[in-house]
Amino acid sequence: MADSRKPMVAGNWKMNGSLALLKSFSQSFVSDNNAEVVLCVPSPYLAAASRSDFALGAQDCSQFVAGAHTGDVSVDMLKEMGVEYVIVGHSERRQDHGESNLVVAEKVKTILQAGLIPILCCGEPLEVRENGDVNAFVADQLAAVKTVCTSDFLDTCVIAYEPIWAIGTGKTASPEQAQEVHGFIRKMICEWNPKAQNTRLLYGGSVNASNADDLFAKPDIDGGLIGGASLKIDDFAAIIAAAK
Numbered sequence: 001m002a003d004s005r006k007p008m009v010a011g012n013w014k015m016n017g018s019l020a021l022l023k024s025f026s027q028s029f030v031s032d033n034n035a036e037v038v039l040c041v042p043s044p045y046l047a048a049a050s051r052s053d054f055a056l057g058a059q060d061c062s063q064f065v066a067g068a069h070t071g072d073v074s075v076d077m078l079k080e081m082g083v084e085y086v087i088v089g090h091s092e093r094r095q096d097h098g099e100s101n102l103v104v105a106e107k108v109k110t111i112l113q114a115g116l117i118p119i120l121c122c123g124e125p126l127e128v129r130e131n132g133d134v135n136a137f138v139a140d141q142l143a144a145v146k147t148v149c150t151s152d153f154l155d156t157c158v159i160a161y162e163p164i165w166a167i168g169t170g171k172t173a174s175p176e177q178a179q180e181v182h183g184f185i186r187k188m189i190c191e192w193n194p195k196a197q198n199t200r201l202l203y204g205g206s207v208n209a210s211n212a213d214d215l216f217a218k219p220d221i222d223g224g225l226i227g228g229a230s231l232k233i234d235d236f237a238a239i240i241a242a243a244k
C-alpha cells in the first residue's frame with residue numbers, strides 16, 4: 001500500500017442497529033491511529049453518533065441540493081450533522097431504488113460540491129462474474145462518474161469494490177480475487193488521473209475478523225467496507241486492528 005493511502009475501515013450498518021447499540025459502541029470504542037475509522041449509521045442516528053473517535057458517515061444522499069424530494073436527505077443536512085463521508089451507489093440502493101450509474105454519478109458530484117467525501121461502491125452480480133465480464137462491468141460503473149465529474153473526482157473519492165455475490169452471504173472474495181479487481185481498478189483510474197495512485201480502494205463483502213488480515217495485506221486493498229461485522233463491537237475492533 002502506498003504511504004499516502006492511510007488504511008480505512010468503514011462500518012455500514014445498513015438498516016440495522018439501535019440507539020442502545022450505538023450507545024454501547026460509543027462506550028467501548030477504542031480508536032486506532034493506524035486506520036481511519038468511519039461509522040455509517042442510519043440517518044436517524046446521526047445526531048446520536050457524532051463523536052470524535054470515528055468519522056461519521058451517511059449511507060446515501062439525494063443528488064439534488066434541496067427541494068421537493070420527500071424522504072430524501074441533502075448533503076447540506078448531512079454536513080450540519082457532522083458527516084464527513086457518504087456511501088454512494090451501494091448495490092442495495094441500485095437494486096432497491098433503481099439507481100442508475102448516472103444517478104450515482106450525479107450524487108458523487110453533489111457530495112463533492114458540498115466538500116464531503118464519497119465512498120463510491122461498485123461491484124458485479126454473480127452472473128457477470130461467471131461470464132468473465134467483471135472488469136468491463138466495474139469499468140462502466142466508474143466511467144459514468146468520470147463523465148459527470150471529470151477525473152478530478154479521484155482526488156477525493158474513496159472507492160469500494162463490493163461483489164454483490166459476497167454481500168451478506170458469508171461468501172467472501174478470496175484475497176486473490178479481490179486484489180485482481182482492485183489492481184484492475186487502480187490501473188484504470190491511474191490512467192484517468194495519475195493522482196489516483198493515492199485513491200483509497202476498499203473491499204467489501206463478508207469481511208470478518210478472520211479474513212480481514214489476508215484481504216488487507218494485498219497491495220491495492222486499503223481497507224474495508226464492513227456490513228454485518230460492523231454491528232458487533234469485538235469483530236469490528238478486530239477488523240480495524242487488521243488494517244495497518
Ligand code: 13P
Binds near residue numbers: 168169204206225227
Ligand atoms: P457484509 O459485510 O454484511 O457482507 O456487507 C458488505 C456491505 O455491503 C458493506 O457495504
